[in-house]
Amino acid sequence: MNFIDLPPLLSARGTVRLPGSKSISNRILLLAALAEGETEIRDLLESDDTAHMLAALVALGVAVEPLGDGAYRVRGAGGNFPVKQAELFLGNAGTAFRSLTAALALSAGEYTLSGAPRMHERPIADLVDALRAVGAEIDYLGKPGFPPLAIGRRRPPPLHAAGVVRVRGDVSSQFLSGLLLALPLTGVETTIEVLGDLVSRPYVQITLAMMRRFGVRVVQEGARHFVVPAASHYVAPGLIRVEGDASAASYFLALGAIGGGPLRVEGVGRQSVQGDVCFADALALMGARIEIGEDWIEASAPASGKLRGIALDGNDIPDAAMTLATTALFAAGPTTLSNIASWRVKETDRIEALATELRKLGATVETGADFVRVTPPPAGLRTPPEGIATYDDHRIAMCFSLAALGVPLRINDPGCVSKTFPEYFEYFAAVTQAVPVIAIDGPSASGKGTIAIRVAQALGWHYLDSGALYRLTALAAQRAGVAWGDEAGVAAVAASLDAEFGEDSIKLSGVEVGDAIRTEDISSGASQIAVMPAVRAALLFRQRVFRRAPGLVADGRDMASVVFPDAQTKVFLTASVEVRAQRRYKQLIEKGIAASIQPLLLDLRERDERDSRRSVAPLQQEADAHLLDATNLTIDQTAAQVLGWFRKIL
Numbered sequence: 001m002n003f004i005d006l007p008p009l010l011s012a013r014g015t016v017r018l019p020g021s022k023s024i025s026n027r028i029l030l031l032a033a034l035a036e037g038e039t040e041i042r043d044l045l046e047s048d049d050t051a052h053m054l055a056a057l058v059a060l061g062v063a064v065e066p067l068g069d070g071a072y073r074v075r076g077a078g079g080n081f082p083v084k085q086a087e088l089f090l091g092n093a094g095t096a097f098r099s100l101t102a103a104l105a106l107s108a109g110e111y112t113l114s115g116a117p118r119m120h121e122r123p124i125a126d127l128v129d130a131l132r133a134v135g136a137e138i139d140y141l142g143k144p145g146f147p148p149l150a151i152g153r154r155r156p157p158p159l160h161a162a163g164v165v166r167v168r169g170d171v172s173s174q175f176l177s178g179l180l181l182a183l184p185l186t187g188v189e190t191t192i193e194v195l196g197d198l199v200s201r202p203y204v205q206i207t208l209a210m211m212r213r214f215g216v217r218v219v220q221e222g223a224r225h226f227v228v229p230a231a232s233h234y235v236a237p238g239l240i241r242v243e244g245d246a247s248a249a250s251y252f253l254a255l256g257a258i259g260g261g262p263l264r265v266e267g268v269g270r271q272s273v274q275g276d277v278c279f280a281d282a283l284a285l286m287g288a289r290i291e292i293g294e295d296w297i298e299a300s301a302p303a304s305g306k307l308r309g310i311a312l313d314g315n316d317i318p319d320a321a322m323t324l325a326t327t328a329l330f331a332a333g334p335t336t337l338s339n340i341a342s343w344r345v346k347e348t349d350r351i352e353a354l355a356t357e358l359r360k361l362g363a364t365v366e367t368g369a370d371f372v373r374v375t376p377p378p379a380g381l382r383t384p385p386e387g388i389a390t391y392d393d394h395r396i397a398m399c400f401s402l403a404a405l406g407v408p409l410r411i412n413d414p415g416c417v418s419k420t421f422p423e424y425f426e427y428f429a430a431v432t433q434a435v436p437v438i439a440i441d442g443p444s445a446s447g448k449g450t451i452a453i454r455v456a457q458a459l460g461w462h463y464l465d466s467g468a469l470y471r472l473t474a475l476a477a478q479r480a481g482v483a484w485g486d487e488a489g490v491a492a493v494a495a496s497l498d499a500e501f502g503e504d505s506i507k508l509s510g511v512e513v514g515d516a517i518r519t520e521d522i523s524s525g526a527s528q529i530a531v532m533p534a535v536r537a538a539l540l541f542r543q544r545v546f547r548r549a550p551g552l553v554a555d556g557r558d559m560a561s562v563v564f565p566d567a568q569t570k571v572f573l574t575a576s577v578e579v580r581a582q583r584r585y586k587q588l589i590e591k592g593i594a595a596s597i598q599p600l601l602l603d604l605r606e607r608d609e610r611d612s613r614r615s616v617a618p619l620q621q622e623a624d625a626h627l628l629d630a631t632n633l634t635i636d637q638t639a640a641q642v643l644g645w646f647r648k649i650l
């Protein structure tokens with residue numbers, strides 16, 4: 001599946017137990033590998049980025065034993081990787097790539113480090129220059145300044161007791177973090193001097209805190225100098241737990257702030273070492289109500305109900321600040337995020353990616369080298385029919401999930417969330433409440449349409465006549481000269497169908513269709529094209545977009561099984577074939593169309609037979625659908641029964 005369709009949401013509330021922090025997980029893994037002694041790690045994040053780090057450590061000869069349920073036992077190599085020659089592939093895991101580059105460059109051995117294509121576009125020269133200055137041998141195997149790298153061609157590396165190492169801090173803090181983690185391997189006192197501004201400063205604090213847990217105290221002198229004392233070496237702390245991921249927390253806190261809440265995340269709180277917990281302060285500035293405990297944070301919507309736009313320097317929380325860019329869609333006034341140039345060298349150019357996708361939702365977006373300003377659309381969000389692109393960037397996918405609090409939304413290639421949060425969308429579904437759907441399926445002439453309209457009127461909900469979409473597609477294909485047998489051609493017509501549904505009105509390309517979709521000819525065309533998988537796929541999202549607050553009643557063949565499998569109430573409406581033939585007869589006569597019972601009866605029998613045998617979306621009752629036999633019921637009685645079932649689940 002290369003997309004996920006998020007239903008529009010009414011609200012968000014509940015509790016989420018966060019997965020382990022990516023930043024902490026990968027730091028702890030490396031420290032445990034470099035330490036003397038055994039470390040038992042609990043609550044390690046299980047994701048692509050940590051899998052790359054684990055695989056690299058195993059390739060370097062470190063003994064790693066999975067204990068199940070996010071727990072691992074790592075036998076530390078005591079500062080000396082057993083395997084002296086290895087080729088490591090690190091995907092797009094920046095934390096793993098930068099820290100291993102530093103650690104391997106300061107070890108004896110010959111290594112190559114490569115990654116995903118995007119990793120080879122992310123700069124690393126600042127780190128390489130700093131490591132070369134202390135005598136490390138590093139060559140660029142591709143474009144100078146970028147991975148892949150060859151490390152330690154000359155052996156043993158003629159490390160200097162450099163005294164001072166200089167590293168630029170204004171592109172990525174991971175260069176400084178990598179150096180800090182690796183320098184204890186040299187055994188000599190080293191001072192790191194940061195050149196230029198240091199971005200993402202709180203991530204360096206995570207590094208220092210984790211180093212302390214493994215017995216190395218870095219002395220910080222002012223904002224730019226870090227002294228790694230002589231004879232530092234890592235010692236396993238025994239047992240260590242990974243905190244919840246504060247960046248991942250941002251999506252849920254934003255959901256609570258927009259969608260009512262209270263939404264609580266567990267695993268981060270007052271005690272957290274992660275700078276991204278300050279995301280909660282940014283939400284509070286927007287008016288959200290925030291509560292913080294030792295190990296949890298909770299967000300609710302403002303008392304006034306409406307968030308307000310803010311201006312924020314995002315430098316300290318570069319990952320979580322992205323979440324504010326989509327939260328801004330629900331705020332009054334513009335939101336400006338500044339000092340975020342580092343976004344341009346992450347998994348993708350995050351400033352451009354966010355701007356492009358936000359505009360698809362109707363927002364006005366201004367961007368610069370290091371800022372983005374988002375003004376929400378005054379008339380509300382719109383659903384982009386092509387879906388939201390995710391740029392192989394987990395955070396883009398997760399950020400845009402918030403927009404489902406406004407409109408139904410397709411997110412393309414959602415699998416990218418596995419970089420840091422493989423089960424994100426399951427967690428998301430568990431704490432969000434979707435706009436309700438009543439799905440009514442059933443055989444031809446069972447009265448689905450009549451009942452669905454009746455129920456929709458009673459509840460004041462929207463109504464989807466899915467059959468009309470198939471009929472419109474058949475009509476549009478005919479008008480465009482596309483043969484009904486041409487699956488790809490008809491699917492293209494379906495995908496670009498310019499249809500507009502109003503009360504008692506259906507328009508095709510702006511023109512009222514009236515009874516043109518009810519002729520025998522078009523009925524036959526609709527049933528021909530309805531068996532084509534490409535046509536059904538092209539109409540799928542179009543049908544889902546009808547789901548709007550306060551609710552939707554949808555009628556048609558596969559409403560309960562395929563289009564709205566999460567429908568709150570599912571009804572399979574049927575009646576004896578004789579009664580259905582009579583009802584259809586009456587309907588036709590009322591419309592002034594000549595008809596007689598016998599052929600109608602024959603036709604319905606044939607259709608039932610065909611419909612239940614067809615391989616694509618066959619007519620069948622879903623296991624969780626109510627069976628409603630309306631043979632002896634009036635329209636009022638039938639509608640009352642459907643409403644009764646719906647009200648029972650409220």
Ligand code: DC
Nearest residue numbers: 466467468470526527530556557558
């Ligand atoms: O319900 P109707 O007669 O207006 O439907 C027109 C055609 O489309 C009919 O052949 C059944 C088919 N259809 C379908 O396959 N799936 C739906 N959800 C709705 C209708």
